[in-house]
Amino acid sequence: LPDPAGGSGGLSCPPRMDPFVDTLQRLREAFVSGRTRPAEFRAAQLKGLSRFLQENKQLLQEALAQDLHKSAFEAELSEISISQNEINLALRNLRAWMKDEKVSKNLATQLDSAFIRKEPFGLVLILSPWNYPLNLSLGPLVGALAAGNCVVLKPSEISKSTEKVLAEVLPRYLDQSCFAVVLGGPQETGRLLEHKFDYIFFTGNPQVGKIIMTAAAKHLTPITLELGGKNPCYVDDNCDPQTVANRVAFFRCFNAGQTCVAPDYVLCSPEMQARLVPALQSAITRFYGDDPQSSPNLGRIISQKHFQRLRGLLSFGRVVIGGQSDESDLYIAPTVLVDVQETDPVMQEEIFGPILPIVNVRSLGQAIDFINRREKPLALYAFSNNSQVVKRVLAQTSSGGFCGNDGFMHLTLASLPFGGVGSSGMGNYHGKFSFDTFSHHRACLLRPPGLEKIYAIRYPPHTPRNLRV
Numbered sequence: 001l002p003d004p005a006g007g008s009g010g011l012s013c014p015p016r017m018d019p020f021v022d023t024l025q026r027l028r029e030a031f032v033s034g035r036t037r038p039a040e041f042r043a044a045q046l047k048g049l050s051r052f053l054q055e056n057k058q059l060l061q062e063a064l065a066q067d068l069h070k071s072a073f074e075a076e077l078s079e080i081s082i083s084q085n086e087i088n089l090a091l092r093n094l095r096a097w098m099k100d101e102k103v104s105k106n107l108a109t110q111l112d113s114a115f116i117r118k119e120p121f122g123l124v125l126i127l128s129p130w131n132y133p134l135n136l137s138l139g140p141l142v143g144a145l146a147a148g149n150c151v152v153l154k155p156s157e158i159s160k161s162t163e164k165v166l167a168e169v170l171p172r173y174l175d176q177s178c179f180a181v182v183l184g185g186p187q188e189t190g191r192l193l194e195h196k197f198d199y200i201f202f203t204g205n206p207q208v209g210k211i212i213m214t215a216a217a218k219h220l221t222p223i224t225l226e227l228g229g230k231n232p233c234y235v236d237d238n239c240d241p242q243t244v245a246n247r248v249a250f251f252r253c254f255n256a257g258q259t260c261v262a263p264d265y266v267l268c269s270p271e272m273q274a275r276l277v278p279a280l281q282s283a284i285t286r287f288y289g290d291d292p293q294s295s296p297n298l299g300r301i302i303s304q305k306h307f308q309r310l311r312g313l314l315s316f317g318r319v320v321i322g323g324q325s326d327e328s329d330l331y332i333a334p335t336v337l338v339d340v341q342e343t344d345p346v347m348q349e350e351i352f353g354p355i356l357p358i359v360n361v362r363s364l365g366q367a368i369d370f371i372n373r374r375e376k377p378l379a380l381y382a383f384s385n386n387s388q389v390v391k392r393v394l395a396q397t398s399s400g401g402f403c404g405n406d407g408f409m410h411l412t413l414a415s416l417p418f419g420g421v422g423s424s425g426m427g428n429y430h431g432k433f434s435f436d437t438f439s440h441h442r443a444c445l446l447r448p449p450g451l452e453k454i455y456a457i458r459y460p461p462h463t464p465r466n467l468r469v
């Protein structure tokens, strides 16, 4: 059989019956033809994406409601309009982003032209997760198409309704010789990854991230890994508990807690905890009523497997708010846990549900030590009326992103790069950062063909006169 790892440059030679061969061959040929390079072509794809969103808004809202019980508000805010904004920004700036970037020169290159050319990598693979199945497919896709690549999108098989819309409807809006959606779970994705891609963009959990990185390493394929982890939320004694509770509860329960940048746990003093718990109860009741299960504004857990995992986490520490669950509805109530130990599973794994443990610390220094003992998070939050406290947390810790006195508002700014550090990921995107992520930055120097007499000074035999120059 031919070697599935393939040779260099072109498409590999996988065994017969490989379901991806024809698709990948088609996209590879389209890229080599140069069709995706002109700005007009790229703009046409971005406009296609925009039309896809506009013409299928209701279908997408329904799919997101089926997958995650997403409210129309959450679907609009965190899936549809956020994707639309990325498209609009790329369309407005496409030609400027594509322009060669002139760079400064040294004495020996004064007469040359030196610049960075942003060129497409070629065939890009985007692997997306189920928690924001539209936004986390379209966001990277905007960058990859704007940068002039051909793209294979593999949405999550878990968010089935959205996967169906992406597979059946989205391709109609794009040039299908340059774009394809492929379907499958871990097994099919493993098979797909045997092929050589020119760039892989993965959003998902860190364990799977290692599998993706290992597969990419076989072909020396560059990657971006957008991963997850536990995002600490430090609450200083000097702040208004109700304001903090409103913001923490809102961002913890958004999408039923299934957000990679959600505040995962609170670090505060026992005194602040005593003030924060009733304030959290008040916020949760105001947001979702006395019976959150009947609220149209609270999402559901994506699957039985994740539901069981989350229900298991409810048995650590002491439940002071919520704690109810209903397997038939995949419902977990907004829950707050206290008396949690650092070694409890709820403090070991990313929670990814509407459960908020509170861990007590005696001082800001102890909170910073606690954060720094653990893997670097994707996001870190600090609440205080004293800006020096927020600045100290920022200065003495590391994380993919940081927000003082609120939840994940930093990711709404396309002018900020979005990505992790350490085990929460590598690389970043959003706005121009997406375009740059999906572009090879080619170092170019164009020298005039003449002037040989000047350049001849470089050639041997070298004399003391050469060295003086």
Ligand code: NAD
Pocket (backbone or CB within 6 Å): 127, 128, 129, 130, 131, 132, 136, 154, 155, 156, 157, 158, 184, 185, 186, 187, 189, 190, 203, 204, 205, 206, 208, 209, 211, 225, 226, 227, 228, 229, 259, 260, 261, 350, 352, 378, 420, 425
């Ligand atoms: P996941 O890693 O299980 O799945 C992501 C993608 O990888 C899916 O398309 C899936 O089909 C594929 N996949 C799963 N197992 C695989 C395997 N063994 N081999 C090859 N491919 C495989 O992630 P998920 O459960 O869909 O999403 C939740 C995780 O994603 C959380 O950890 C969350 O923090 C993280 N996340 C990160 C970001 C970010 O931007 N950093 C955003 C959303 C979610």
